[in-house]
Amino acid sequence: MRKKQERSGISPVDDEILGKYAPKKSLNRKAFHFIKKYLGEAAAEYFEECNTFISFLTNGDKSVKRTYKANNCKNRFCPMCAWKKAKKDAMKLGVMLEAIKQKEDKEFLFLTLTAPNCQAEELSDTIDKFNKAYHKLFKRRNVQKAVKGYVRKLEVTTDQELKITRELYHQKREYFDKRGLKMGHDNPQYDTYNPHFHAILVVNKSYFKKNYIRHDEWLNMWRDCMDDPSITQVRVERLKKKGSSNGVLEIAKYAAKHDDLLINEKVFDVFYTSLKGRQLLVYSGVMKDYAQKYESGELDDFKEKDENAYTHLLSAIWAKSKYIQELRALTEHELQEINKTKFVEEVEDII
Numbered sequence: 001m002r003k004k005q006e007r008s009g010i011s012p013v014d015d016e017i018l019g020k021y022a023p024k025k026s027l028n029r030k031a032f033h034f035i036k037k038y039l040g041e042a043a044a045e046y047f048e049e050c051n052t053f054i055s056f057l058t059n060g061d062k063s064v065k066r067t068y069k070a071n072n073c074k075n076r077f078c079p080m081c082a083w084k085k086a087k088k089d090a091m092k093l094g095v096m097l098e099a100i101k102q103k104e105d106k107e108f109l110f111l112t113l114t115a116p117n118c119q120a121e122e123l124s125d126t127i128d129k130f131n132k133a134y135h136k137l138f139k140r141r142n143v144q145k146a147v148k149g150y151v152r153k154l155e156v157t158t159d160q161e162l163k164i165t166r167e168l169y170h171q172k173r174e175y176f177d178k179r180g181l182k183m184g185h186d187n188p189q190y191d192t193y194n195p196h197f198h199a200i201l202v203v204n205k206s207y208f209k210k211n212y213i214r215h216d217e218w219l220n221m222w223r224d225c226m227d228d229p230s231i232t233q234v235r236v237e238r239l240k241k242k243g244s245s246n247g248v249l250e251i252a253k254y255a256a257k258h259d260d261l262l263i264n265e266k267v268f269d270v271f272y273t274s275l276k277g278r279q280l281l282v283y284s285g286v287m288k289d290y291a292q293k294y295e296s297g298e299l300d301d302f303k304e305k306d307e308n309a310y311t312h313l314l315s316a317i318w319a320k321s322k323y324i325q326e327l328r329a330l331t332e333h334e335l336q337e338i339n340k341t342k343f344v345e346e347v348e349d350i351i
């Protein structure tokens with residue numbers, strides 16, 4: 001016999017737990033209008049209905065939470081699903097790096113490879129060129145000697161400012177100053193796209209003494225592999241795991257920012273046709289081995305245990321523009337099932 005359910009009624013929409021979900025569901029609605037022309041009937045329905053139902057394990061005062069069930073569409077262009085995947089990927093990467101550091105005695109570098117912006121119609125070919133150039137770069141003898149594995153992420157941004165705004169000027173000051181451009185002038189990069197790679201590289205602890213590759217060597221090699229002498233920037237540094245330049249979060253976050261992706265339908269179409277079907281996150285070498293270990297449970301010792309005691313289930317149903325919530329106590333059977341040892345599965349820092 002199931003216990004009689006305890007109901008506490010409806011909570012306010014700005015609730016701690018659902019606060020971040022409602023804006024993502026609104027973005028999913030916006031994306032749906034842009035993407036539906038590409039999808040069959042069933043896929044369109046999944047996308048539109050994505051996360052209309054979510055439930056969380058929590059306690060009576062909702063001070064803890066763990067995601068429980070939801071109807072995820074799993075489409076990479078869905079802002080809700082991309083966000084959820086980013087939170088899980090960040091957790092996975094953090095655990096993998098800690099395990100590699102301890103078990104393999106390695107260090108990490110954070111590498112960013114860019115090229116000048118391209119036009120919308122060149123984006124797909126430019127991404128192909130990036131992929132080929134990356135492979136060439138990692139076949140170089142000195143790189144093969146130094147790098148034991150990597151995780152690589154493709155990201156694309158777009159500049160959709162017709163005029164140079166204050167914010168844009170401060171972002172790309174060097175670029176504008178070089179060309180004598182000031183705030184309020186026409187933006188020469190208007191409607192251009194910038195594909196780039198972020199990568200975490202695994203190197204021996206001795207890297208800084210042996211097999212070290214200088215910044216100018218990285219830059220020259222990347223120029224060579226891209227066959228583009230106009231490239232001026234390559235960033236390579238020791239991986240920072242904390243603070244604003246957290247490399248793990250940088251790699252885990254979405255391939256295209258929502259602000260860029262959903263700015264208008266024309267821009268969405270460019271992102272969709274250029275990124276669809278591509279592998280966005282690529283593991284290689286020791287990183288690939290550890291990604292498999294993570295999935296098979298071999299790295300569980302490195303995961304943080306979820307010590308919270310869950311007593312309640314919070315269910316939320318999407319009703320036009322907000323989630324309607326309901327809280328009930330877990331049944332005896334559910335309590336036993338749910339409070340077995342679990343691990344923390346996602347990071348909260350990704351917005």
Ligand SMILES: [Zn+2]
Pocket residue numbers: 028047050051072073074075078079080081082
């Ligand atoms: Zn979704």
